Amino acid sequence: MSRQDPSNAGTNWSIGAALGAALGASACCTVPLALVSLGVGGAWIGSLTALAPYRWFFVAGAVGALGYAGYNEWRLSRQPDCDCETVFSSGPRRTLLSVGALAVVALVVSPWLVAPSPTAATQTARTAAMKATPPAAETSSSTPASYRQVVLRVDGMTCKTCPITVRKALEEVRGVYGAEATLEPPQAVVRFDPGKTSVEALTAATKTVGFPSQLNTDS
Known part of the structure; x- marks a missing residue:
């Protein structure tokens, strides 16, 4: 009987958590700029700046979650194959991890990328x-x-x-x-x-x- 591998699920959830935290880290800076560039306005955009004092907490959370995802993937790679139900096989899962890592890094460093010299x-x-x-x-x-x-x-x-x-x-x-x-x-x-x-x-x-x-x- 197959079973769900909790390690695989943990990798998927941690990637999602890393992306969420990275989005929070950029919410006070890059997100308002992106919305205005797309023609989206509203006084509610200013409320995103309230997250500025907590930016580095979001950054730490994103790095921690991404690190956990990488560690979990490393653990999975060292385990023997089992008859487990997985959302993604090892190949697509590692691709997802790589893409997620790039997205997290891009969101975290985006304020410095778009800011003037x-x-x-x-x-x-x-x-x-x-x-x-x-x-x-x-x-x-x-x-x-x-x-x-x-x-x-x-x-x-x-x-x-x-x-x-x-x-x-x-x-x-x-x-x-x-x-x-x-x-x-x-x-x-x-x-x-x-x-x-x-x-x-x-x-x-x-x-x-x-x-x-x-x-x-x-x-």
Whole structure:
């Protein structure tokens, strides 16, 4: 009579747990950016940033579960064949383990992969802080002479990918000709046509993707 091999089931469940933990590790950073890039919005996205303080717990959980899956597979490879019911045979199971491991690693390191380089981030921060005026060529070709530039204080940004999410949301607003967002300081510099949009529309756009903002009157 065949029986279910608990070791095989443990491998399958641990891979699933590793993927779940890795998704949690990226929920505060990469997931909101991916959703905004796909056109999905909503203030609920901002609640994902609440997971930021627990990111490394998720990372530890993903690594632990993946390690257990690898150890379990190693144990199975050393056992003699038995008349067991298995969800996957050894070949597909090892393929699943390899694909799962790659997916876990990709999710865990995704914030560093999609974030701008330190040099680019520093330059952007300097530009935003100085509220640099666009070059004449840019003003004549893509920005109207009557453009307005404002600085928004943005709340809720916790990682390097958050400014990218804010920038993408602002660039989707009709009438915006340029947007730059930085984590330090947590703000966005926006150039727009006041005849087509308004500060209220800009702050509504950042709030829709989970990052409330307001006009920085100190600038």
